[in-house]
Amino acid sequence: MFKNMVDLKFYKLLMLITGILVFQACSSDDSNSSDETEGDDGSTYLISEGLFNSSSLVSFETVTSTLEDGTSATCFQITFSSNPLENVGPFCPTTIDDVAGLGFYDGATNPGLRVWSEDLLNDIEADGYDMVNDDGTVNVDYFNAATDSNLSYCLEASADDNLQLVFTIPAVPKLASSNNNIDEVEIVGVSLDGVPTNGAPPSAINGPVQFTSNSDQINFPSIDPCGGHHDPSGYYHWHLVPQVANKVLIENGITEVSCTNITQTNNVELFGFAKDGFPIYAYATEPDDLDDCGGRTAATTEFPDGTYHYVASTTSAPNIPACLKGVSARNSFQFR
Numbered sequence: 001m002f003k004n005m006v007d008l009k010f011y012k013l014l015m016l017i018t019g020i021l022v023f024q025a026c027s028s029d030d031s032n033s034s035d036e037t038e039g040d041d042g043s044t045y046l047i048s049e050g051l052f053n054s055s056s057l058v059s060f061e062t063v064t065s066t067l068e069d070g071t072s073a074t075c076f077q078i079t080f081s082s083n084p085l086e087n088v089g090p091f092c093p094t095t096i097d098d099v100a101g102l103g104f105y106d107g108a109t110n111p112g113l114r115v116w117s118e119d120l121l122n123d124i125e126a127d128g129y130d131m132v133n134d135d136g137t138v139n140v141d142y143f144n145a146a147t148d149s150n151l152s153y154c155l156e157a158s159a160d161d162n163l164q165l166v167f168t169i170p171a172v173p174k175l176a177s178s179n180n181n182i183d184e185v186e187i188v189g190v191s192l193d194g195v196p197t198n199g200a201p202p203s204a205i206n207g208p209v210q211f212t213s214n215s216d217q218i219n220f221p222s223i224d225p226c227g228g229h230h231d232p233s234g235y236y237h238w239h240l241v242p243q244v245a246n247k248v249l250i251e252n253g254i255t256e257v258s259c260t261n262i263t264q265t266n267n268v269e270l271f272g273f274a275k276d277g278f279p280i281y282a283y284a285t286e287p288d289d290l291d292d293c294g295g296r297t298a299a300t301t302e303f304p305d306g307t308y309h310y311v312a313s314t315t316s317a318p319n320i321p322a323c324l325k326g327v328s329a330r331n332s333f334q335f336r
Helices: 005-031 119-124 243-253
Strands: 057-066 072-081 103-105 112-115 153-155 165-169 173-181 187-191 196-198 220-223 228-229 237-239 268-276 279-283 295-297 307-311 323-326 333-335
Touching: 057 165, 103 119, 112 119, 165 187, 165 323, 243 279
Parallel strands: 153 220, 196 237, 279 307
Antiparallel strands: 057 072, 072 165, 103 112, 165 333, 173 323, 187 196, 187 268, 228 237, 268 279, 295 307
């Protein structure tokens, strides 16, 4: 095979050099301490597949999508199974003696974030809305039967475990020309578990018109003590960043219930990503340098070189970002 010993030595030297180069190439990724990844065009991607809960993640793909400003961009299309969380609730009370979830009450008597309990139900009745029956039972709409248009209801949808939730998020966040102020129930982003995060839930008086048929009736949903509930379509979603939910409850004078399903952070924890591509964090101590959308640029465990991110409020309900700085994809959330 080899004409002489010189050829043999040269071959062995070539194999040694090749082996060293291959080893260096394969081991270079292990030295990267950041969760940032780099795209084919050299752009830095904040989102990576490994950040998400693999038990609920169905697929993680790169697509080209149209953004809300009409431009096109590389986006991540991330699909999760619905309802990856267990032991959610409680939601609506069955009787006036029950202590259940939370409601955003905007009636005349004691408005604000309230616990579904006798005090709230008495205030609802005092404001002229018929929600409690003579036997002490509470009217609850489970979205599975006809309701009486003369009565008021606590809304409690059921879970659908067969849905898939699809999020389309820009791979490289793009700053918008103006803030996107988050509307009621507007999709805000997604948690690392694949749970959608929305704006404020429907309130009693000024909630979406489809929940109220006349001025003598109110229908508004309960959220559990961690800040989530099921959409009428069947998927569970957050209205609070739950890792600091108990701080929000205490700040709003609520001591009857607490968030026990989600561990409360005592440091800085990545919650998920907003639909514009920037991360959302929960801080045990809310920083004092946040901008008008509740964001700041700083280093975190996942992004040691620093990046812009939103910070969940520890006082406001809901505590999700009040606005977003970036441009989101059109049809950024779908379910099927």
